[in-house]
Amino acid sequence: MNKSYIITGLVIFVLAVLSPFWFNMITDTQAAPEPELLGKAKTEKKCVLEKYEMRANHMSLLDEWRDSVVRNADRQYKAANGHSFNMSLSTGENSCLGCHEDKAKFCDSCHTYASVDPYCWECHTNPKEIE
Amino acid sequence: MNQKYLIPLTAVFLLFLIAYTGVEGAGLQWFFGIVFPYVAIIAFLAGFVYKVLGWASSAVPFRIPTTCGQQKSLPWIKQNTIDNPDTSTGVFVRMILEIFLFRSLFRNTKAAFNRNVSNRLSYSWEIFLWIGALAFHYSFLVVVLRHFRFFTSPVPSCITMLEYIDGIVQLGLPGIFLSGVVLLAAALFLLARRIFDTKVTYISQAADYFPLFLIIGIAATGLAMRYFTKVDIIGIKTLTMGLATFSPTIPEGVGGLFYAHLFLVSILFAYFPASKLMHMGGIFLSPTRNMANNTRAKRHVNPWNYDVKTHTYEEYEDHFREKMIEAGLPVDKPLDKKE
Numbered sequence: 001m002n003k004s005y006i007i008t009g010l011v012i013f014v015l016a017v018l019s020p021f022w023f024n025m026i027t028d029t030q031a032a033p034e035p036e037l038l039g040k041a042k043t044e045k046k047c048v049l050e051k052y053e054m055r056a057n058h059m060s061l062l063d064e065w066r067d068s069v070v071r072n073a074d075r076q077y078k079a080a081n082g083h084s085f086n087m088s089l090s091t092g093e094n095s096c097l098g099c100h101e102d103k104a105k106f107c108d109s110c111h112t113y114a115s116v117d118p119y120c121w122e123c124h125t126n127p128k129e130i131e
Numbered sequence: 132m133n134q135k136y137l138i139p140l141t142a143v144f145l146l147f148l149i150a151y152t153g154v155e156g157a158g159l160q161w162f163f164g165i166v167f168p169y170v171a172i173i174a175f176l177a178g179f180v181y182k183v184l185g186w187a188s189s190a191v192p193f194r195i196p197t198t199c200g201q202q203k204s205l206p207w208i209k210q211n212t213i214d215n216p217d218t219s220t221g222v223f224v225r226m227i228l229e230i231f232l233f234r235s236l237f238r239n240t241k242a243a244f245n246r247n248v249s250n251r252l253s254y255s256w257e258i259f260l261w262i263g264a265l266a267f268h269y270s271f272l273v274v275v276l277r278h279f280r281f282f283t284s285p286v287p288s289c290i291t292m293l294e295y296i297d298g299i300v301q302l303g304l305p306g307i308f309l310s311g312v313v314l315l316a317a318a319l320f321l322l323a324r325r326i327f328d329t330k331v332t333y334i335s336q337a338a339d340y341f342p343l344f345l346i347i348g349i350a351a352t353g354l355a356m357r358y359f360t361k362v363d364i365i366g367i368k369t370l371t372m373g374l375a376t377f378s379p380t381i382p383e384g385v386g387g388l389f390y391a392h393l394f395l396v397s398i399l400f401a402y403f404p405a406s407k408l409m410h411m412g413g414i415f416l417s418p419t420r421n422m423a424n425n426t427r428a429k430r431h432v433n434p435w436n437y438d439v440k441t442h443t444y445e446e447y448e449d450h451f452r453e454k455m456i457e458a459g460l461p462v463d464k465p466l467d468k469k470e
Contacts, residue, residue: 024284032369052383055366116302
């Protein structure tokens with residue numbers, strides 16, 4: 001094979017491998033979102049799980065809640081810290097969004113950053129958006 | 132049990148444990164999360180370039196027409212322009228098909244004794260290597276491309292699109308990505324083939340098993356993190372973005388499993404140029420695939436031929452003409468008349 005083809009291919013390959021580095025140099029890189037507690041959540045200071053476990057595991061918890069509510073009509077979640085919560089994403093004071101009021105900050109900022117597109121909102125609505 | 136796969140298996144387990152205990156026990160996050168990934172990527176690129184440049188500077192063999200079709204011949208004989216090309220366009224098509232569809236593997240055959248009274252050795256088409264290889268390589272490609280979400284912010288829409296298609300079955304939460312499952316299944320299939328097919332076992336070395344176990348380890352730790360043990364994805368992206376922007380940080384609350392995954396990936400990168408995995412670059416330089424079969428149509432002069440000192444008949448006759456005439460031998464040119 002012609003040597004100049006090999007060198008061209010090699011240069012393209014090296015650039016492709018290094019793309020995470022130069023891509024961040026030529027584009028504006030968005031910083032990681034700073035999670036902050038707002039409104040009610042700021043004063044309550046008690047959640048269903050401990051902080052890091054919540055960050056890693058909340059989707060499984062919501063999945064379990066959905067099954068529990070839809071299949072067993074069991075809507076009460078007794079947390080490890082002794083508090084009881086209503087198993088609901090968006091309905092009522094005692095739900096996730098009842099306490100963490102700002103969906104854009106509470107859900108979307110991290111999901112967008114990690115390129116996660118959960119399908120929660122295909123059925124649920126953000127209570128703040130209802131006129 | 133066979134040393135040729137027990138040793139690589141043990142090695143991958145040990146590598147996993149080194150990273151896991153190194154992080155959980157000794158708190159060496161900075162080494163497994165920052166130092167070693169950089170070392171690995173440098174080793175990968177330097178090794179890859181070195182290998183390919185070495186190949187580029189070595190002698191190109193004479194065109195080897197190991198082809199699978201009729202070569203260009205008389206006008207009324209139909210040529211197979213892709214399997215036996217005589218133009219660079221045909222070669223290009225053959226290379227594209229080889230690289231994207233693995234046509235050489237498609238032709239894979241197996242030899243076995245007939246399961247009847249005749250007990251004759253016969254060869255038959257064996258397609259499963261080709262299917263396994265296609266599933267493995269394409270799912271691995273998708274998995275690698277999907278990981279760009281950890282190195283870009285905001286994530287480009289082509290990656291989001293890929294994730295959407297990969298997660299189209301929407302099973303469970305977090306939704307399943309087909310590529311990850313297919314990758315693990317295909318790697319296990321390729322491993323099973325090496326272990327249970329005695330003819331393949333016979334030609335398999337530790338260097339064939341090690342990359343397989345390594346990739347199985349990477350896929351298993353990756354799937355475990357996503358679907359079972361769960362990790363703080365924002366913390367991990369902080370680390371990977373730190374690596375990509377040369378401002379490394381170690382996040383809180385990310386456990387040993389992630390570092391073990393990252394360490395196995397780093398080992399794969401560092402090991403890559405020294406291994407059979409270099410077929411990634413080598414496939415482009417396959418001498419039987421990337422040269423046109425035009426040896427009869429074109430004269431190929433050996434490029435490193437030196438000038439051979441020759442003595443032609445004309446020179447010989449010039450030298451001995453007088454003596455030849457004296458001896459009565461015939462000459463092409465008569466003797467010049469001397470003035």
